[in-house]
Amino acid sequence: MDYRRGVVTGESVWRAIVLYGANSATYKFSFGETLLQVAATGRTHVTLDELAPPYAKLLCEALKRHDRQGIATNSRFLDACRAFNVDEIDQDTLHRRTVQYGFANVIDAFPQLSGTPAPVRFYEDRRRSSTSPGLVLRDELVELALSGHAPVLGVETTARWRLVETAWETGVSSALLTPELVYDPESQDLLLQIGQRRKSVTGVVAALSGYQDGRCAYCDQAMAQPVVEHVLPWKLLTRRWNGPDVDAIWNLVLSCRPCNDAKRDRAPHEDWMPWLEQRNNDLIESRHPLREVLMAQTGETATARHAFLRLAYRRATELLPVVWTPFRSR
Ligand SMILES: [Zn+2]
Structure with a gap:
């Protein structure tokens, strides 16, 4: 940020x-x-x-x-x-x-x-x-x-508050549980899943917006209407995808509508990927429950998370080799 x-x-x-x-x-x-x-x-x-x-x-x-x-x-x-x-x-x-x-x-x-x-x-x-x-x-x-x-800061504060209180209420921060934040495309909510229990926590747009300073993940322009974006495309799930769950928070970012339209079902160029790695590290720094969720999904250390992302990217581009190059104006 x-x-x-x-x-x-x-x-x-x-x-x-x-x-x-x-x-x-x-x-x-x-x-x-x-x-x-x-x-x-x-x-x-x-x-x-x-x-x-x-x-x-x-x-x-x-x-x-x-x-x-x-x-x-x-x-x-x-x-x-x-x-x-x-x-x-x-x-x-x-x-x-x-x-x-x-x-x-x-x-x-x-x-x-x-x-x-x-x-x-x-x-x-x-x-x-x-x-x-x-x-x-x-x-x-x-x-x-x-x-x-x-108003935007108010919405972001509320989202952050919900995440923190849910973590405490469910005991996520005790680190004995491996929580997942699952994305529900229909409601655009993040659902906290622990074992068989699923609980709606907060809207994904409000939860992620502050970590991007309200700017598009790809072109860095202020977003009028943020769109929830799968970095490694959701389309992978219709292929022989044997990588990690792409519907999880490590793979979700917010983009502007033009970038979302332009990207379609492609992965971004690998030069862009460090942005996602940094964003995920930022989420981890923000502590519970994002820290616990991201570490459980992608690795305990920055080195492990780097390797996780590279492997997921390599597998994704083997199945969908044509990539999209984001246009960053600055
Ligand atoms: Zn954009």
Whole structure:
């Protein structure tokens, strides 16, 4: 993605924060959503009292979907949200506990990437200010929230959240299970398959879009309408294909419509293949469940994954020898 390849924008840093890095709880996702919502109103200063209602609401809703929203078994904030969901505490009590416990780590942790401060700062922490305590929302955040990117980032955050909570709920990150993310072309959803169980997790477009910075995998142009693309063509399944499952996430990318139309049932030229290898390594860096899924499907190490991809490519082009050369304008 851009941020990692050198071009730093508010949008790419936001994606890096949301899509990559350690999660010990899903607070990051609800906090990010809340920040975008508040910043979209044009506010430049906000108190914890004002952030608390939308922030707690998102986590209360999340807990109704999946009770597991973190690695720790004990969180006073999540317990307050659970208690609110079953009418054990009222709105005022939830509000007080959110302000008291809900922001303890997330305000410090959110702007960190792998333990170092992100190159774009979205807010300044003024919780200890004696005159106006709260957060100062910087121009970078307000601009992002008011830009056309905000809805897309929201959709990507939701997709990432679903993947993470599904991983926790099903125990994928325990690494004892070999999960698969299976693509369902009809619903365009990713289904998590563990043994005989299949569970719809999230839309494949939303799950993959952020890792391509919203750009076509082949021509690198911004995609108006992303199309789900099998890199090694789906048509292989109608031949004597004895390679790995091409309907799996390692082989799925998003492309623009013109590239999709042009490629048809061909594999891309092998010069393009390092892009896929890098993308898969990016997904692995984003951790559960993508990490576990990709490693189970394609190999534990970068070297093993490189060999896996080369072999799959060689077999595919033996059956379908005519390849397509993507046109990259930059
Ligand atoms: Zn394209």
